[in-house]
Amino acid sequence: MKHGRPSRRQLLQIGAAVGGSLLAGRKTSALETNPRKLGEPLGPYSERSPFEKAVRWRRESKTPETGSSFTPLHDSVGTATPSALHYERHHSGIPTIDPARHRLIIHGMVDRPLSLSMTDIRRLPSVTRLLVLECGGNSAGEWAASGADVQRSYGLVSGSEWTGVALSLLLAEAGAQPRASWVIAEGADACRMMRSIPLATALESSMLAYGQNGEAMRPSQGYPLRLINPGWEGNTNVKWLHSLKLTDQPYMARDETSKYSDLMPDGKARIFTYAMEAKSVITFPSGGQTLPAHGLYELTGLAWSGRGRIDRVEVTTNGGRTWVQAALQEPRLPIALTRFRLAWRFDGQDALIASRAIDETGYVQPTRAALIAARGTNSIYHYNGIKFWSVRSDGTVTNVES
Amino acid sequence: MWKVSAILLLMAVTLSAQPPGYQVGRPPTPEEVRDLGSAIAPDGTGLPEGSGTVAAGRELFAAQCARCHGPNGEGDVGARLIGGQGTLATPRPIKTVGSFWPYATTLWDYINRAMPFDRPGLLQPPEVYAAVAYVLNLNGIIEADQVMDATSLPKVKMPNRDGFVADPRPDVPRERRPR
Numbered sequence: 001m002k003h004g005r006p007s008r009r010q011l012l013q014i015g016a017a018v019g020g021s022l023l024a025g026r027k028t029s030a031l032e033t034n035p036r037k038l039g040e041p042l043g044p045y046s047e048r049s050p051f052e053k054a055v056r057w058r059r060e061s062k063t064p065e066t067g068s069s070f071t072p073l074h075d076s077v078g079t080a081t082p083s084a085l086h087y088e089r090h091h092s093g094i095p096t097i098d099p100a101r102h103r104l105i106i107h108g109m110v111d112r113p114l115s116l117s118m119t120d121i122r123r124l125p126s127v128t129r130l131l132v133l134e135c136g137g138n139s140a141g142e143w144a145a146s147g148a149d150v151q152r153s154y155g156l157v158s159g160s161e162w163t164g165v166a167l168s169l170l171l172a173e174a175g176a177q178p179r180a181s182w183v184i185a186e187g188a189d190a191c192r193m194m195r196s197i198p199l200a201t202a203l204e205s206s207m208l209a210y211g212q213n214g215e216a217m218r219p220s221q222g223y224p225l226r227l228i229n230p231g232w233e234g235n236t237n238v239k240w241l242h243s244l245k246l247t248d249q250p251y252m253a254r255d256e257t258s259k260y261s262d263l264m265p266d267g268k269a270r271i272f273t274y275a276m277e278a279k280s281v282i283t284f285p286s287g288g289q290t291l292p293a294h295g296l297y298e299l300t301g302l303a304w305s306g307r308g309r310i311d312r313v314e315v316t317t318n319g320g321r322t323w324v325q326a327a328l329q330e331p332r333l334p335i336a337l338t339r340f341r342l343a344w345r346f347d348g349q350d351a352l353i354a355s356r357a358i359d360e361t362g363y364v365q366p367t368r369a370a371l372i373a374a375r376g377t378n379s380i381y382h383y384n385g386i387k388f389w390s391v392r393s394d395g396t397v398t399n400v401e402s
Numbered sequence: 403m404w405k406v407s408a409i410l411l412l413m414a415v416t417l418s419a420q421p422p423g424y425q426v427g428r429p430p431t432p433e434e435v436r437d438l439g440s441a442i443a444p445d446g447t448g449l450p451e452g453s454g455t456v457a458a459g460r461e462l463f464a465a466q467c468a469r470c471h472g473p474n475g476e477g478d479v480g481a482r483l484i485g486g487q488g489t490l491a492t493p494r495p496i497k498t499v500g501s502f503w504p505y506a507t508t509l510w511d512y513i514n515r516a517m518p519f520d521r522p523g524l525l526q527p528p529e530v531y532a533a534v535a536y537v538l539n540l541n542g543i544i545e546a547d548q549v550m551d552a553t554s555l556p557k558v559k560m561p562n563r564d565g566f567v568a569d570p571r572p573d574v575p576r577e578r579r580p581r
Contacts, residue, residue, distance in 0.1 A: 062479050063479060063519065066519075091516070092516065092519070092522060103430075103434060105430045105434055105435060105438060106427075107430060107435060112429070113429055113430055114426075114427040114428070114429070114430065115427055115428055115429065115430035115431070115434055116426060116427040117427070120426035120427045121426070123424065123426055124424055124426065169423075169424075172423055173423045173424060173425070173426060173427070184441050186438060186439050186441065190516075190522045190523075191515060191516035191522050192438075192439035192515040192516065192522070193516075194439060194441060194511075194515065242438065243438045243439070243441075245438075245441060247443065247447075249443055249444065249445070250444075251441050251442065251443050251444070251511070252443075252444045252504065252505045252507070252508050253508065253511065253512070254508055254511070254512040254516070257502075257503060257504055257505065257508055257566070258497065258499075258502060258503055258508070258512075261566065263490060263495055263497070264567075265491065266491055267490035267491030267495075267565065268490075268565055268566065268567045269490075269502070269565055269566050269567070270566070270567055270568070270569050270570070271566040271567070271568070271569070272568070272569055273569040273571065274569070275569075275571065277571060277572065363572055364576055366574040366576075366577075367577065370574050370575065370576075370577055371574055373574075374573050374574045374575070375573070375574075377493075378493075378495050382571075
């Protein structure tokens with residue numbers, strides 16, 4: 001290993017320091033069972049330990065049916081997001097849909113319009129992919145450098161294994177007509193959320209998912225059927241999918257004109273900005289956390305790109321003067337969360353830490369300044385600038401204000 | 403021998419009469435298609451019959467829209483719907499139907515599919531035309547006596563019709579090559 005990693009002994013010491021407070025409270029913990037008494041009987045569906053408290057965060061709202069809830073990335077380990085902690089973005093609440101009654105209608109410019117049951121769809125050959133899914137508006141607060149912690153400023157990204165059917169297969173069944181060039185995808189939520197998807201790209205990589213992380217996807221993720229467009233902003237991954245209409249033009253939906261378009265300083269707005277570009281963030285140590293003592297730590301975080309594999313991640317602990325290459329968790333899958341790690345000694349000196357991702361296309365995650373120089377500060381969507389955290393001498397970690 | 407030939411012939415006919423693939427599903431019923439949202443194209447494809455006036459829209463807006471969007475569309479819990487023209491290139495852009503939305507058909511499509519927020523699908527097509535007419539008139543885009551229907555609505559030219567450009571990314575120049 002080029003940069004050296006902490007030994008097992010050192011990692012155990014870190015663990016002991018963090019775990020010490022738990023051990024101290026052992027006798028008074030009301031939740032804990034007597035180790036010599038019989039435990040709980042076997043159950044049909046598992047809950048996590050009562051000691052685990054990681055939850056999504058959301059802003060208080062007068063209309064709780066619309067809004068976003070943010071994945072607790074600061075508590076994340078590995079690369080998968082539990083389905084129960086996957087970020088959410090809803091426009092009119094989460095519908096409860098009986099899969100036995102749900103149908104997908106494929107219509108418009110097709111030779112054979114189709115009405116498909118979930119049984120029909122599940123009969124087809126399946127595909128499974130581990131993919132990152134990120135809201136187009138993730139880190140929107142970073143245009144103003146206002147993100148206090150990694151959950152609130154980066155938590156609209158999650159990683160899941162999705163299982164379903166290649167869209168190309170279903171469109172072959174329906175027979176897309178030569179003039180068809182767009183797919184209008186619509187969900188069965190109350191507001192019938194709709195997006196226009198270019199047919200050529202959809203035929204290449206889109207899938208209709210019914211499975212997430214080895215079971216049926218959660219209602220909040222689109223149960224029973226969701227469009228998955230790998231690498232594209234979350235909003236295009238239409239949930240509760242009930243209609244695919246093939247057309248010869250985009251429909252200029254509210255959610256691709258008024259919203260999810262990127263306003264530039266000259267007053268023009270970029271439209272159909274689907275791809276999520278390479279991005280990374282350090283999840284430990286990150287804003288709001290505290291390093292309990294001096295010594296060796298594993299600095300870690302997540303990197304991803306909507307355009308392919310993460311090629312490498314570089315980390316600075318001195319405000320960007322020098323960068324070193326972090327170790328990447330294998331396998332590095334295209335368009336998937338990739339965990340990076342770097343052994344780092346905290347010796348009580350103030351440190352400005354950050355990561356930058358480089359993907360397989362050679363794209364380098366830009367600085368916030370470079371991003372703003374190119375796009376101004378009013379584009380809301382697709383922020384992917386390098387994120388600095390400030391580690392203070394007392395071990396506290398805070399956001400770096402601009 | 404003739405039996406084998408007949409079976410082979412029958413198989414060939416069966417195979418050639420069917421499209422390739424898994425042959426799942428069936429043709430949708432008219433009800434199934436009707437139950438989907440009415441997707442409206444910018445050229446007006448999909449707009450239903452009916453029409454609405456600004457005056458009718460004013461009444462409807464007061465009854466159904468004002469509690470969230472404000473009495474004059476100035477915004478509250480719901481989005482601001484008016485003003486903002488000329489602000490898009492300033493440090494504080496105000497993006498409204500009048501200043502930002504490129505197509506009037508989008509307004510029809512969105513009101514019809516998603517509004518009112520707590521009762522989407524409530525409005526009948528003439529009411530949607532009326533609501534659209536009123537919001538367009540509030541923004542000074544159509545006159546008070548103009549009627550919105552499937553013919554007139556797609557012809558409305560929104561002030562920001564030409565305000566959208568294609569995605570040029572990757573667009574951020576590299577400061578320097580790392581390493």
